[in-house]
Amino acid sequence: MAKAKFETPELSEFVDVPNIEEGAMAHSTCFVAKPEHQEPLNFPGERVEDWHDKAIEKMGDLLSRYRSFRVYLDSCVKCGSCTDKCHYFLGTKDPKNMPVGRQDLLRKVYRRYFTFAGKYFPKLVGAADLTEEVLDDWYSYFHQCSQCRRCSVFCPYGIDTAEISMAAREILASVGIGQKYCNEIIAKVYKIGNNLGLPGPALADTLEGLEEDVYDEDGVAVKYPLNVKGADILLVTPSADFFAEPHVDGLIGYGKVFHEAGVNWTLSTTASEAANFGMFIGSYENMRRISLRVREAALELGVKRIVFGECGHAWRVAYSFLNTLAGPFDFLDPDYPVPQHICEFTWNEIEKGTLELDKSENDDKTLTFHDSCNVARATRMGDTPGGQFDIPRNVIKAVCNNYHDMEWDTIHERTFCCGGGGGLLTDDLMEIRVKGALPRMTALQNVMNEKGVTHMAAICAICKSQFTKVLPYYGMDMYQIVSVHQLVSDAIVLNRKTPPEEAPGYGEDDDD
Amino acid sequence: MSTVYALLFIVATIVLVLGLARKIVQYAKTPAPLKIPTTPAPVTQTGVVMRMFREVVFFESLFKSTKWTWIFSWMFHMGLFVVLARHVRYFVDPVPLPIALIQPFGIYAGFAMVAGLGGLFLRRIFVDRVRYISAPSDYLMLLLLIFIGFSGLMMTFLIHTDVVMVKQFFGGLFTLSGGELPMDFALIMHLTLVAVLMIILPFSKLLHIPGIFFSPSRNQVDNSREKRHLASWAKKLEES
Numbered sequence: 001m002a003k004a005k006f007e008t009p010e011l012s013e014f015v016d017v018p019n020i021e022e023g024a025m026a027h028s029t030c031f032v033a034k035p036e037h038q039e040p041l042n043f044p045g046e047r048v049e050d051w052h053d054k055a056i057e058k059m060g061d062l063l064s065r066y067r068s069f070r071v072y073l074d075s076c077v078k079c080g081s082c083t084d085k086c087h088y089f090l091g092t093k094d095p096k097n098m099p100v101g102r103q104d105l106l107r108k109v110y111r112r113y114f115t116f117a118g119k120y121f122p123k124l125v126g127a128a129d130l131t132e133e134v135l136d137d138w139y140s141y142f143h144q145c146s147q148c149r150r151c152s153v154f155c156p157y158g159i160d161t162a163e164i165s166m167a168a169r170e171i172l173a174s175v176g177i178g179q180k181y182c183n184e185i186i187a188k189v190y191k192i193g194n195n196l197g198l199p200g201p202a203l204a205d206t207l208e209g210l211e212e213d214v215y216d217e218d219g220v221a222v223k224y225p226l227n228v229k230g231a232d233i234l235l236v237t238p239s240a241d242f243f244a245e246p247h248v249d250g251l252i253g254y255g256k257v258f259h260e261a262g263v264n265w266t267l268s269t270t271a272s273e274a275a276n277f278g279m280f281i282g283s284y285e286n287m288r289r290i291s292l293r294v295r296e297a298a299l300e301l302g303v304k305r306i307v308f309g310e311c312g313h314a315w316r317v318a319y320s321f322l323n324t325l326a327g328p329f330d331f332l333d334p335d336y337p338v339p340q341h342i343c344e345f346t347w348n349e350i351e352k353g354t355l356e357l358d359k360s361e362n363d364d365k366t367l368t369f370h371d372s373c374n375v376a377r378a379t380r381m382g383d384t385p386g387g388q389f390d391i392p393r394n395v396i397k398a399v400c401n402n403y404h405d406m407e408w409d410t411i412h413e414r415t416f417c418c419g420g421g422g423g424l425l426t427d428d429l430m431e432i433r434v435k436g437a438l439p440r441m442t443a444l445q446n447v448m449n450e451k452g453v454t455h456m457a458a459i460c461a462i463c464k465s466q467f468t469k470v471l472p473y474y475g476m477d478m479y480q481i482v483s484v485h486q487l488v489s490d491a492i493v494l495n496r497k498t499p500p501e502e503a504p505g506y507g508e509d510d511d512d
Numbered sequence: 513m514s515t516v517y518a519l520l521f522i523v524a525t526i527v528l529v530l531g532l533a534r535k536i537v538q539y540a541k542t543p544a545p546l547k548i549p550t551t552p553a554p555v556t557q558t559g560v561v562m563r564m565f566r567e568v569v570f571f572e573s574l575f576k577s578t579k580w581t582w583i584f585s586w587m588f589h590m591g592l593f594v595v596l597a598r599h600v601r602y603f604v605d606p607v608p609l610p611i612a613l614i615q616p617f618g619i620y621a622g623f624a625m626v627a628g629l630g631g632l633f634l635r636r637i638f639v640d641r642v643r644y645i646s647a648p649s650d651y652l653m654l655l656l657l658i659f660i661g662f663s664g665l666m667m668t669f670l671i672h673t674d675v676v677m678v679k680q681f682f683g684g685l686f687t688l689s690g691g692e693l694p695m696d697f698a699l700i701m702h703l704t705l706v707a708v709l710m711i712i713l714p715f716s717k718l719l720h721i722p723g724i725f726f727s728p729s730r731n732q733v734d735n736s737r738e739k740r741h742l743a744s745w746a747k748k749l750e751e752s
Contacts (some may be wrong), residue, residue: 015738038628065745066726067544074535075723078650079585080635081577104645116715117649125716126647149729152550154577156567156585157720158729160548253632285543288749320547320736326739337737377550380734385552413552 006431008473009091011437016086017084024094025435029140030428033178040187051175052130056113059172062469063114068163075157076100082151082161083215087416088144091435099151099161105137108170135177141177142168143200144432146422147280147313150374151286153413165422166282169328173281173294181426182277182338189290194239196275200226203272206242210252221498222259224251224267228273228455229301231266233258236274236294237309237317238461246483247464250310253485256344256492260356261349265307271297274314275461279321280423291325294339304333307340311371312460313421314343342398343459344381346488347391350398356493359401365455366402367487368447369393370440370467371415372460386412392459392484404451410443418458433466434473441474457484476512514693517703518685524710531714532722539726553734567730581722584631588657591625594618595664602679603686626661629654651716653716656705663702673699729745 002270035045048054063070082092082099089097096102099465104126109126111118118127128134147162172178188197198206207224214222225231241251258265271294278287298306307330308318318339323329331339337344349355369392389412397403410416419436447453458464458481467481500506524687554560566572574582598618601607633654636642667673674694684691693699712718725731742750 017641020644022644022714064542065545065743067539067542067726068548070542071723071726075717075720075727077717078636078642078645078647079574079581079632080639080645081581083645095641098641098645100645117712121649124652125649149550152729154573156571156574157724158550158567158573158727160550160729163548209751239738284746285749288746323736323740324546324742326748339737360679362571378548378552379557379719380551382584383555383736385555386550413550 004055007436009338011438011442011474013442015090015439015444018090018093018100018230018460020096021093023093024139025088025144025432026094026137028144028429028432030143031180032139033180033183037180037183037187038173038176038178040190041160041173041178041183041283043178043183047176051135051177054175055135055171056109056131058174059110060114061165062167062170063110066167068160069167069234070252072103072157072159073107073132074161076103076107076159079156079405081154081156082159085151085154086161086430087148087150087419087439088146088436089127089179091419091438092144092432096137097144098467099155099159100143102141102145102161103159103164105134105141106164109134135172138168139172139177142172143424143429146373146417146419146436146438147358147423148417150414150417151379153377161327162422163449166279168282169280169423170282173283178281179238179423179430182281182423185291186277186281186286189273189277189293193269193293195277195291196239196242198239198242198272200269200272203242203267203269207267208504210248210255214252214255215504218248218260218494218498220494221502221504222255222494223502224255225265226267227269227301228264228266231264231303233263233265233269233305233307234271234294234298234301234303234308235265235307235342236271236297237267237342238274238311238314239272240461240465241309243507244465245468246479246481246486247461249486249489250483251485253492254309254489256353256489256494257342257349257485260492260494261345261354262496263356266301266303268297268301270300274308274311274318276314276317277423279313279317287317287321288325289409291322294318294322295326295329298332300327305336305340306332306338307342307345307488309342310459310461310485311460312374313463315459316374316378327400341381341391342381343392343395343484346485347382347395350395356495357488357491358400359399359491362400362487363398363402363490364451365482365487366404367396367482368404368444368451368453368456369396369402369411369484370406370418370456370458370463372458372463373415373417373421376457377413395484396457396487399487404447406443406447410439416440416459418463418466419470421460421462425462425465434470437466437470437474439468441476444476445474455480455482457482457487459484513695514691515682518681520707521685521703522748528710528713530547535714535719539722544728544747545733545743545746547732547734547736547741548728549734550729551731551734553732555734557733560731564725564731567726580631581635584628584635587624587628588632589628591621591623591628594621595625595661602675603682605679605683622661622665622668626658626665629658629661633658640741649716653718658711660702660705660709663698663705666698667696667702668681671698673695
């Protein structure tokens with residue numbers, strides 16, 4: 001694919017709120033799903049003839065099923081509080097990338113068809129008919145939202161543009177205009193079991209390879225088990241963890257933590273994917289279908305606990321929605337929350353003192369932490385609000401000597417999205433991804449200059465992939481993004497030695 | 513003329529009450545299928561009440577956002593609140609003590625309200641981002657409120673209205689026994705605009721008043737792992 005032509009924004013010390021530039025990103029679009037991506041998700045293969053009526057009908061359906069959708073469309077007073085909060089607006093200057101600007105693309109149609117004022121006084125209240133042009137705008141701009149919820153933090157009514165984007169995408173998909181990237185991936189999950197389309201044997205092979213790598217390096221037979229019935233813990237992790245850098249280093253780290261904690265754990269081919277792109281496309285039904293695989297795997301393997309690996313939106317679906325979508329989990333050990341985050345698990349073990357950690361192993365790095373948007377603003381870790389900020393940092397600080405936060409208004413609940421979340425992590429959206437990364441890149445550069453930070457840790461597969469790709473656009477190194485459990489992996493001292501017969505390849509005829 | 517105004521206020525009250533009730537019922541009946549509090553969120557119901565209180569009384573989220581908008585809108589809303597409380601004396605007899613006590617502050621509150629509205633109006637014109645998202649109704653709504661506040665202040669400072677007569681009129685309205693309204697320009701303007709405001713409230717963005725209380729990102733408890741949350745329509749999916 002030809003590289004999109006656009007200019008990477010220049011980094012300066014601050015991200016100034018730009019003057020608006022209408023239409024600056026109107027050209028941005030992404031590939032439309034083909035029938036084979038649409039139909040497995042129960043969406044029409046192509047744009048339906050009566051798309052106008054069907055779209056309005058779908059909007060009515062969503063209005064009756066989602067309180068958020070209805071209340072948010074009614075409540076906005078256009079105060080402007082959100083207008084300078086979206087990373088995509090800050091990076092592109094396009095007013096339709098202001099959260100309220102984006103919402104209004106849908107709100108104006110809602111008003112026209114569903115409100116008294118919009119039906120009889122459309123001009124007065126900014127209501128508009130659903131036309132081909134509006135539909136194109138929807139497709140373009142609702143795929144320039146990463147559903148990161150930053151706007152919802154600052155809205156006096158908590159209006160969350162993510163909810164509007166999800167609804168818009170569901171309306172689009174239901175009239176046959178789905179997004180190829182998300183829907184192809186969901187279809188792959190249904191067919192093969194994970195986003196990357198790794199079949200069971202490939203997975204087994206990869207995990208065996210990891211066992212060998214760890215054994216070669218540390219001389220300890222750390223296991224990366226797959227489909228082990230009767231294991232205590234089912235680990236569900238994004239499939240990127242199985243091979244992409246730096247994700248896989250994180251997976252190696254989870255395995256070492258489990259090993260040292262002395263627990264029995266397993267991965268599963270049935271639930272070989274933590275990600276749930278059903279959320280991105282706003283489809284409860286698809287999100288539920290994807291989630292049910294986790295329940296199925298837990299039942300199939302008879303595990304007692306479920307732990308999720310490092311992934312932002314996956315943790316949102318897991319933490320906030322899994323109990324709703326695939327619960328109740330009364331067949332699991334009631335002593336543990338369902339599900340748990342791997343950072344919660346690791347931090348518990350650190351607190352218990354089961355892990356020996358040699359911080360100096362990470363002395364070649366000075367770390368900062370990127371709060372992944374969905375983890376920060378849509379989930380929790382631990383028992384107290386804000387645990388999602390503290391626990392990953394506690395883990396990092398337990399395994400690294402050098403740590404500095406980025407500026408206060410770019411972390412915690414005010415964190416900026418990496419620019420690639422919400423179903424935007426595709427090459428056809430490279431321009432918006434690069435431009436949307438501007439606020440995060442600015443904060444990173446500042447902490448590099450001021451505190452000598454060399455690496456940024458994250459707990460999200462999308463963040464890691466996005467930064468790997470985008471850091472070079474800003475003149476930084478792709479290897480500066482690391483997994484939190486990669487740091488744990490480097491610092492952990494493997495004290496639980498294993499008998500030689502457990503070593504990978506033991507007893508095989510091997511000359512090398 | 514007084515009869516026209518009596519009718520206008522009866523109609524306005526009915527529209528306001530029924531319109532608002534209809535929306536509240538609609539919001540209450542629409543399920544929130546997923547747990548979506550903006551986190552960090554309270555983990556108890558009491559915590560949610562506190563969060564909502566801070567949001568409604570102090571505009572916590574707006575405070576985090578832009579200080580100018582916060583100052584103007586807080587001035588306006590708190591001013592309006594005190595002014596409304598002060599107005600209670602026009603409708604009840606005897607005047608309750610708290611209402612009597614806030615009377616002197618009512619005037620300042622009136623000024624704060626109009627000043628806040630003015631600030632919001634200027635912001636809407638001069639900040640390009642806010643101008644971009646403004647429809648004609650957004651300006652008109654501010655103007656409507658400004659004129660209501662302005663005409664109200666006029667009655668105190670420029671053309672004194674016969675308040676006793678007004679009180680008799682509204683007292684008469686409650687008992688449907690009729691009464692005469694003093695025909696001052698300021699009062700007529702004030703009452704007309706208030707009636708207009710009451711009538712458009714349930715059909716406009718003023719629905720943010722009930723809306724905030726139904727906003728799932730603000731009113732939900734962060735307890736999704738502990739307590740299963742299931743909407744009625746989602747339950748049906750499980751049964752099929």
